[in-house]
Amino acid sequence: MGEATHASGGVPVVRALLSQVHPVFMLPPLSASLFGGVFAGAVDPATAGAHVAALFFAVYTAHVKDGYVDFHVRDEDDSHPLSASTCRRALAGSTAGFLVALAAVWALAGPGAAALTAPTWALGYFHAPQLDTNTVGATTGYPAGIALALVGGFYVQTGRLTPAIVGLAGVFLLVLSGIKVVDDAQDFDYDRSIDKRTVAVVLGERGAYRAAYALMATGMVAVVALALGLRAIPPSAGLAALVFGAVALVARRAEPELATMLLIRGSYLFLAVLVAAVWFRPLG
Numbered sequence: 137m138g139e140a141t142h143a144s145g146g147v148p149v150v151r152a153l154l155s156q157v158h159p160v161f162m163l164p165p166l167s168a169s170l171f172g173g174v175f176a177g178a179v180d181p182a183t184a185g186a187h188v189a190a191l192f193f194a195v196y197t198a199h200v201k202d203g204y205v206d207f208h209v210r211d212e213d214d215s216h217p218l219s220a221s222t223c224r225r226a227l228a229g230s231t232a233g234f235l236v237a238l239a240a241v242w243a244l245a246g247p248g249a250a251a252l253t254a255p256t257w258a259l260g261y262f263h264a265p266q267l268d269t270n271t272v273g274a275t276t277g278y279p280a281g282i283a284l285a286l287v288g289g290f291y292v293q294t295g296r297l298t299p300a301i302v303g304l305a306g307v308f309l310l311v312l313s314g315i316k317v318v319d320d321a322q323d324f325d326y327d328r329s330i331d332k333r334t335v336a337v338v339l340g341e342r343g344a345y346r347a348a349y350a351l352m353a354t355g356m357v358a359v360v361a362l363a364l365g366l367r368a369i370p371p372s373a374g375l376a377a378l379v380f381g382a383v384a385l386v387a388r389r390a391e392p393e394l395a396t397m398l399l400i401r402g403s404y405l406f407l408a409v410l411v412a413a414v415w416f417r418p419l420g
């Protein structure tokens with residue numbers, strides 16, 4: 137990929153720009169926004185589309201900036217497909233795209249919706265080099281973006297927030313922060329060598345695992361409590377905790393790379409069961 141750093145001409149540059157769309161990171165916030173709409177009960181496609189577009193540009197901004205900082209500023213990566221000037225143009229373009237989508241969110245759903253959407257760009261733009269160097273920012277930045285995507289997806293459809301949607305967003309914040317702690321444990325040696333203070337660097341690997349599973353377990357208990365305590369969340373949503381809990385039990389015995397892979401897929405299953413529970417309400 138080294139030569140592509142100097143990509144020039146239409147197709148190679150477009151290909152290099154597209155390489156910064158990472159589906160593993162992109163799909164969860166877009167799905168969370170749509171789940172927020174499903175949870176609202178009625179989805180206006182134009183409003184949902186504007187919100188999803190804003191989130192796309194927020195996450196794209198995060199990846200372009202992260203790649204730029206890691207390769208061109210910190211000299212951490214061996215290669216990067218975009219030159220420094222293309223990174224800067226891509227950042228300007230994605231920020232412009234975000235602002236257009238944000239204006240559409242404001243026009244279609246009001247200033248409250250725009251206020252819940254705007255911070256997602258800030259989380260993305262300031263991920264590197266600001267937020268990713270401190271423990272809380274590195275761990276909770278992306279999960280906070282997902283939580284905002286969920287409440288934003290609901291708010292743009294309804295113009296209000298409810299305890300149920302805020303509670304579910306809190307569950308996602310907890311569970312995804314736990315997964316991020318396990319994910320960061322993969323880079324323990326390297327992160328320690330560059331003094332990147334992830335939870336694993338601060339607490340050690342065993343401590344990080346304990347913290348991660350405590351966060352995820354709290355999220356599971358919270359979703360069961362919400363399903364039992366709030367009418368807006370069907371009791372069958374508690375099954376999502378069972379499914380994720382089973383995956384987490386298997387992941388607990390795996391080394392960090394496999395554990396991360398399992399937990400990410402477990403979080404997709406968690407969301408899928410929640411969507412099915414809300415959509416079909418099998419237990420009423």
Ligand SMILES: CC(C)=CCC/C(C)=C/CC/C(C)=C/COP(=O)(O)OP(=O)(O)O
Pocket residue numbers: 161165191194195198199202206256257259260263268277278280281282285
């Ligand atoms: C809407 C929404 C979800 C907004 C949040 C956007 C956000 C903070 C995205 C982070 C994406 C990213 C660069 C992950 C890699 O982080 P890393 O620092 O662990 O990776 P690295 O070690 O490769 O730099």
